[in-house]
Each structure stands twice: as structure tokens, then as C-alpha cells.
Amino acid sequence: MCLAVPGRILSIEGTDALLRSGRVDFSGVVKDVNLAFVPDAAIGDYVLVHVGLALQVIDEAEARQVFEYLTMMGEVGELVEVKS
Amino acid sequence: MRFVDEYRDPDAALAYARQLERLVTRDWTLMEVCGGQTHAIVKFGIDELLPKQVTLVHGPGCPVCVTPVEILEKAMAIASHPEVIFCSFGDMLRVPGQSRDLLAVKAAGGDVRIVYSPLDAVRLAAENPGREVVFLAVGFETTAPANAMAVAQAARADLGNFSMLVSHVLVPPALQAILAFPDNRVDAFLAAGHVCTVMGFTEYEDVARRHHVPIVVTGFEPLDLLMGVTMCVRQLEEGRAEVENQYARAVRRDGNQSAQAMIREVFEVVPRKWRGLGEIPASGLGLRPAYARFDAEGALRRGRPDRGGVERVPQRRGATRRAQAHRVRGVRCRLHARAAAGRDDGLRRGGVRGLPALSPPPRG
Numbered sequence: 320m321c322l323a324v325p326g327r328i329l330s331i332e333g334t335d336a337l338l339r340s341g342r343v344d345f346s347g348v349v350k351d352v353n354l355a356f357v358p359d360a361a362i363g364d365y366v367l368v369h370v371g372l373a374l375q376v377i378d379e380a381e382a383r384q385v386f387e388y389l390t391m392m393g394e395v396g397e398l399v400e401v402k403s
Numbered sequence: 404m405r406f407v408d409e410y411r412d413p414d415a416a417l418a419y420a421r422q423l424e425r426l427v428t429r430d431w432t433l434m435e436v437c438g439g440q441t442h443a444i445v446k447f448g449i450d451e452l453l454p455k456q457v458t459l460v461h462g463p464g465c466p467v468c469v470t471p472v473e474i475l476e477k478a479m480a481i482a483s484h485p486e487v488i489f490c491s492f493g494d495m496l497r498v499p500g501q502s503r504d505l506l507a508v509k510a511a512g513g514d515v516r517i518v519y520s521p522l523d524a525v526r527l528a529a530e531n532p533g534r535e536v537v538f539l540a541v542g543f544e545t546t547a548p549a550n551a552m553a554v555a556q557a558a559r560a561d562l563g564n565f566s567m568l569v570s571h572v573l574v575p576p577a578l579q580a581i582l583a584f585p586d587n588r589v590d591a592f593l594a595a596g597h598v599c600t601v602m603g604f605t606e607y608e609d610v611a612r613r614h615h616v617p618i619v620v621t622g623f624e625p626l627d628l629l630m631g632v633t634m635c636v637r638q639l640e641e642g643r644a645e646v647e648n649q650y651a652r653a654v655r656r657d658g659n660q661s662a663q664a665m666i667r668e669v670f671e672v673v674p675r676k677w678r679g680l681g682e683i684p685a686s687g688l689g690l691r692p693a694y695a696r697f698d699a700e701g702a703l704r705r706g707r708p709d710r711g712g713v714e715r716v717p718q719r720r721g722a723t724r725r726a727q728a729h730r731v732r733g734v735r736c737r738l739h740a741r742a743a744a745g746r747d748d749g750l751r752r753g754g755v756r757g758l759p760a761l762s763p764p765p766r767g
């Protein structure tokens with residue numbers, strides 16, 4: 320129910336606070352999405368979309384924390400080992 | 404898909420499993436609050452990767468499961484009316500009321516439509532001025548901005564034929580209710596990521612402090628969940644009880660302010676009944692008086708349209724919490740259908756995994 324999916328903004332239309340919308344690409348599937356709640360979102364940004372409305376811009380810098388946390392706990396050596 | 408695939412890396416998942424193995428020194432019980440997380444945990448076999456000391460229990464689930472029978476009965480009574488186009492998210496169609504579900508109403512000729520977004524329902528109302536469009540507005544905080552936006556757009560367009568049957572629920576009061584059970588055995592919570600995308604997590608800081616319970620805001624991909632579990636276990640082992648944010652790529656501490664402003668504009672906090680849990684004070688959202696004209700119940704009471712006997716819907720008076728929980732046994736949710744594989748779904752499933760909330764609170 321609380322499913323939200325990341326997609327990339329292709330275009331933005333409308334300046335009206337309620338109706339600001341855009342075309343968002345979900346790896347190939349393009350949909351119209353209401354962008355009223357992400358007033359700072361720009362073309363090229365990834366947004367998290369839930370039932371047709373964008374809820375947040377995905378923070379690219381924070382997106383790596385899942386891997387950084389492992390590094391911090393000293394797992395990186397083993398990660399590389401496993402991969403090689 | 405970007406921001407999805409990289410969080411399913413099996414090597415990193417195994418690295419997390421090893422870390423956990425190293426960290427854990429005793430038994431811990433963690434509750435994942437959100438049904439969507441339960442789904443991912445089962446689908447990706449996350450629980451099988453965890454050390455045996457770590458037990459995951461399924462939380463209050465999701466708005467689909469906890470929507471009370473009374474609301475479903477009202478929904479079906481409204482949907483049976485010939486003038487009504489009844490719109491709902493797909494997952495609500497199979498949830499049983501007393502004896503039937505919305506799908507049965509549809510089969511019997513009711514105009515029941517699945518919409519992807521509440522904004523689609525508003526569009527339908529604009530396109531069908533001669534019909535009454537009613538949207539079943541269920542959801543946690545994640546869905547509240549969308550439903551509030553639908554009302555705001557309908558108000559802006561001055562649509563007289565759009566209304567909502569609202570049964571919105573809030574997560575923090577449910578957490579508090581679980582923590583207040585005398586036999587509660589949850590040591591830490593994975594808070595629902597997308598709820599926090601909207602609301603932020605300042606509300607939980609007080610809960611964590613007061614109940615001395617770690618709360619980690621967690622995402623929905625396998626690595627998110629494993630990292631969330633690891634952060635919880637680390638806090639528990641170190642004796643800390645803080646709110647931490649595992650899902651920082653999508654969650655800011657204060658959430659999404661403009662979404663919250665929209666929720667506050669349209670909705671107010673009300674007491675709400677949870678199927679299987681009973682009534683919890685201040686645990687839901689209802690339309691503000693200023694938007695009462697968009698309340699489907701009010702619209703029907705005013706006789707718009709002629710209300711095919713909504714009031715005659717029998718209420719399950721006196722049903723004990725336990726009995727209500729049992730009724731949920733039949734719920735087969737399409738979203739979790741696979742996750743449930745061969746088992747009863749919903750709260751019953753939670754019961755199987757030891758959901759403490761299922762035991763009725765002691766009397767007197």
C-alpha cells in the first residue's frame with residue numbers, strides 16, 4: 320500500500336501550486352506525475368512517486384550510505400575478496 | 404532500475420549478514436511496522452539471512468488490513484447505488500466486510516473502478532457531471548498528501564459530485580499502543596520509510612526516549628532492510644535507544660513540509676477504529692469541517708444521491724478485539740499474496756509470527 324517507486328523527471332509543466340506536473344520515466348514506462356510537493360525538483364532529478372504524486376527528491380549523495388555503512392564497519396575488504 | 408537494483412546486491416547483503424552475526428550476543432525481537440517491508444522480507448528471504456537470535460515480527464500491517472468492517476460495509480452500500488461511480492485502490496476490492504467484498508458488489512452490477520491515483524477519481528468526477536464519484540480514501544501518512552490533494556483539486560474546480568469515504572490511519576499512535584501492551588516483547592522498530600518521507604521522524608524521538616526503544620527509519624530494498632536491522636541490533640547491543648535514519652536518500656528529519664501543509668489544510672486528527680486492534684484515540688485522519696461537503700458519509704446523509712439504506716448497515720456491536728482479529732483471517736491481499744504463500748494473510752499472519760498486538764488487553 321505504501322509502495323513508492325523512484326523515477327526520473329523528463330519534463331515539467333505548469334506553475335500552478337496544485338497542478339504542477341511532469342513526465343516521469345520509470346525505466347522505460349513514462350507516466351504523468353503531480354509534482355506539487357517537490358517544488359524544487361528539476362528535470363533529471365529522481366523522485367519517489369506514490370499513487371501519482373512525487374513525495375520527495377532522492378538525495379544522490381545519501382544514496383550511497385548503504386555501502387558506506389558497510390565500509391565503516393570494516394566489511395569492505397571482505398566485499399572485495401568475495402567479488403574477486 | 405536506478406535506486407532499486409543497486410540495493411539488491413547479494414555480496415553486500417551477505418556482508419551485512421556477517422556483520423550481524425558478529426554483532427549479536429543475545430536474542431532480540433524487532434518489529435517491521437509496514438506491510439510493504441514484510442512483503443520484501445519474505446520475498447527476498449531476508450529473515451533467513453539473519454542470525455537465529457534476531458526475530459522479526461510483522462507490525463500493524465497496512466491500511467488495507469486495518470480498515471474496519473464498518474467502513475467496508477459503508478463502502479459497499481455506497482457502491483451499490485446506481486448513480487455512484489465508486490473508486491478505490493485495487494487492494495481494497497477483496498477485503499471482506501461482513502459477508503462480501505467490493506468485488507462482489509462490482510459483479511452484482513455496481514460501478515466499482517480501480518484507480519491508480521485519487522487524482523484519477525477527481526478527473527472522473529469532472530468528466531461525469533451526472534454521476535456521483537466516491538473515492539475510498541484509506542492509507543497511512545504516505546497516502547494522505549495524495550488524498551488531501553484530491554480534495555483540494557476538487558474544491559478548486561468546485562466539483563459538487565466528488566466525495567470521499569475516509570478511513571485514514573496514523574502510524575505513531577499504533578506504535579504507542581503496541582508499546583503499551585503489558586506483554587509487549589518488541590525490542591526495536593524498523594519505522595516505515597515512506598511514512599517518514601512525508602512526516603519526517605521527529606515524532607518518534609519522544610517515543611524512543613520514553614520507551615527506551617531504538618527506532619530506525621528503514622527503506623524497502625533488501626540492503627535497506629538489512630542495514631536497518633543492523634542499526635537496530637547495534638543500538639540494542641550498545642544499550643542505546645535513538646531514532647536513526649537508514650533511508651536518508653528519501654527521508655529528511657522534517658519530512659516533506661509542503662505535503663504536511665496540504666494534509667493539515669484538508670484533514671484533522673480523529674479517533675479511529677483499527678480492524679483487529681479496536682479504537683485508538685487520535686490515530687486517524689478525517690476531513691476538516693471546512694471540507695465536509697466532500698465527505699461521502701455526509702453527502703449521503705444529505706440525500707445526495709438517495710442513500711440506499713446506508714444507515715441500515717448492521718454494525719458489529721460488541722465484537723471483541725479477538726473476534727475482529729479472527730475475521731481478518733480470511734483476508735487475502737493481492738499485494739502480499741506471494742509473501743503469504745499458503746498461509747493466512749494479514750493480521751493472522753502477524754499472529755503466527757507472534758504479533759503482540761493480537762492479544763486483547765487485559766480487562767479492568
Ligand code: SF4
Nearest residue numbers: 438464465467468736
Ligand atoms: S496483507 Fe495486504 S492488507 Fe495486510 S499488510 Fe499486507 S498488503 Fe496490507
